[in-house]
Amino acid sequence: MATRTRICSFVLAMMSFAxxxxxxxxxxxxxxxxxxxxxxxxxxxxxxxxxxKEFHVRDSLVFEYDPSINDVTQVSDALEY
Known part of the structure; x- marks a missing residue:
């Protein structure tokens, strides 16, 4: 019985991991x-x-750009934009 429980636990753990x-x-x-x-x-x-491409939560989008053409400005809220 203990072996059967261990096998079931192992299978459940592997399925959860997958x-x-x-x-x-x-x-x-x-x-x-x-x-x-x-x-x-x-x-x-x-x-x-x-x-x-299918984007999900926690994916990252990297925007590489030519700084002689574009720039980045951080704003604190929508009104500042």
């Missing part, structure tokens, strides 16, 4: 892939559709 590993793995996406972030119109719809 299910949760899919939910716990965050991905990092470089927006625009090798071109990076550019000022091209409608490029990003096609980028998001390639390879069937």
């Amino acid at each position: 299910v949760l590993s899919g939910y716990c793995s965050a991905k990092i996406y470089k927006v625009g892939d090798s071109e990076g972030w550019t000022a091209k119109d409608d490029v990003y719809y096609a980028w998001a559709e390639t390879d069937y």
Whole structure:
């Protein structure tokens, strides 16, 4: 009986690991892939559709850009934007 309980516990643990590993793995996406972030119109719809990209909570989007063309400004709220 103890062996059966251990086997059931092991199987349950492995199933839980398999299910949760899919939910716990965050991905990092470089927006625009090798071109990076550019000022091209409608490029990003096609980028998001390639390879069937599906974004989830905890995924990261990295925006690499040319600082001589673009810049980043941090704002504290929507009114400041």
